[in-house]
Amino acid sequence: xxxxxxxxxxxxxxxxxxxxxxxxxxxxxxxxxxxxxxxxxxxxxxxxxxxxxxxxxxxxxxxxxxxxxxxxxxxxxxxxxxxxxxxxxxxxxxxxxxxxxxxxxxxxxxxxxxxxxxxxxxxxxxxxxxxxxxxxxxxxxxxxxxxxxxxxxxxxxxxxxxxxxxxxxxxxxxxxxxxxxxxxxxxxxxxxxxxxxxx
Amino acid sequence: xxxxxxxxxxxxxxxxxxxxxxxxxxxxxxxxxxxxxxxxxxxxxxxxxxxxxxxxxxxxxxxxxxxxxxxxxxxxxxxxxxxxxxxxxxxxxxxxxxxxxxxxxxxxxxxxxxxxxxxxxxxxxxxxxxxxxxxxxxxxxxxxxxxxxxxxxxxxxxxxxxxxxxxxxxxxxxxxxxxxxxxxxxxxxxxxxxxxxxx
Numbered sequence: 001x002x003x004x005x006x007x008x009x010x011x012x013x014x015x016x017x018x019x020x021x022x023x024x025x026x027x028x029x030x031x032x033x034x035x036x037x038x039x040x041x042x043x044x045x046x047x048x049x050x051x052x053x054x055x056x057x058x059x060x061x062x063x064x065x066x067x068x069x070x071x072x073x074x075x076x077x078x079x080x081x082x083x084x085x086x087x088x089x090x091x092x093x094x095x096x097x098x099x100x101x102x103x104x105x106x107x108x109x110x111x112x113x114x115x116x117x118x119x120x121x122x123x124x125x126x127x128x129x130x131x132x133x134x135x136x137x138x139x140x141x142x143x144x145x146x147x148x149x150x151x152x153x154x155x156x157x158x159x160x161x162x163x164x165x166x167x168x169x170x171x172x173x174x175x176x177x178x179x180x181x182x183x184x185x186x187x188x189x190x191x192x193x194x195x196x197x198x199x
Numbered sequence: 200x201x202x203x204x205x206x207x208x209x210x211x212x213x214x215x216x217x218x219x220x221x222x223x224x225x226x227x228x229x230x231x232x233x234x235x236x237x238x239x240x241x242x243x244x245x246x247x248x249x250x251x252x253x254x255x256x257x258x259x260x261x262x263x264x265x266x267x268x269x270x271x272x273x274x275x276x277x278x279x280x281x282x283x284x285x286x287x288x289x290x291x292x293x294x295x296x297x298x299x300x301x302x303x304x305x306x307x308x309x310x311x312x313x314x315x316x317x318x319x320x321x322x323x324x325x326x327x328x329x330x331x332x333x334x335x336x337x338x339x340x341x342x343x344x345x346x347x348x349x350x351x352x353x354x355x356x357x358x359x360x361x362x363x364x365x366x367x368x369x370x371x372x373x374x375x376x377x378x379x380x381x382x383x384x385x386x387x388x389x390x391x392x393x394x395x396x397x398x
Contacts, residue, residue, distance in 0.1 A: 107302065
């Protein structure tokens with residue numbers, strides 16, 4: 001990395017942390033510049049606009065998500081073990097200060113069309129597709145039965161995570177993550193149980 | 200209702216609609232006063248503070264939710280039919296312009312302690328308790344098996360709704376609501392299927 005790339009990356013790492021707490025729109029160029037000991041114009045030079053900074057922050061969030069959640073899970077055996085690792089890591093990801101960046105940003109950018117929203121839709125679709133792919137592999141490995149719908153499984157898993165996140169962070173329900181885990185176990189048991197029934 | 204109460208109610212109805220789209224914090228006293236043809240101080244007199252207005256808007260949202268979702272469902276027979284009606288009405292509620300008030304406000308007030316957040320936590324807990332209660336009735340009516348955990352069922356149903364809302368509004372997935380309905384059917388089938396197995 002050149003010095004310029006390093007600075008850009010350092011700005012993004014801090015901007016991502018801040019955005020997880022204050023939201024993407026809540027990012028202040030002034031505050032970010034102050035924290036990075038840069039002038040506002042110096043910071044701006046790395047991105048060109050507030051909007052471009054927001055897009056870059058969404059992409060940074062994706063990069064960290066891939067690194068923290070997906071890469072370790074991909075080291076696990078294909079099929080059910082990998083799917084479980086994806087779910088576990090994902091729950092951990094949501095326990096950061098400020099919670100899950102993606103959940104917060106979804107509500108924030110929902111009614112704000114434009115490049116930051118588009119980047120976030122891409123990131124979330126990639127993640128849902130990754131869950132569906134891991135489910136498809138669990139089918140092809142014989143862990144799940146043949147008629148499990150991977151997209152439906154991914155949808156239901158995503159819903160559980162959203163429920164766990166809301167119950168944990170917003171309602172401060174102490175059993176929230178246990179409930180999410182039990183629900184995930186039930187989902188897996190259903191995908192499996194029928195496998196042993198039909199095979 | 201006195202004239203003052205009528206005006207207050209009219210302000211709240213409009214404030215609720217606006218807040219569903221722009222968020223609770225996004226409510227502008229100025230804009231609201233203009234729309235209601237009141238002076239800012241005249242509007243303020245009804246609430247006393249922006250914070251008190253926000254609390255009143257959360258309570259208005261709850262009132263409308265009870266009226267649109269809960270009251271019609273309570274007319275259905277106890278047990279599974281009532282639970283289904285709650286779920287159907289809830290999906291419809293999320294289809295309003297701006298989506299579900301409660302989902303948006305949850306993300307918005309998550310990290311903002313204070314009376315508006317407390318009011319929202321109360322409203323959502325009431326709703327989750329209502330779902331658990333309807334599930335408990337489905338057990339006592341013999342529609343669901345005895346060992347179904349009503350709180351777990353309510354948690355999972357809540358997660359499905361959150362998933363349906365995100366996939367529909369944010370990802371603009373055309374099958375989102377069908378996926379939520381299928382998942383709810385699967386949840387009911389599991390609660391029931393085992394009933395027919397154990398009884």
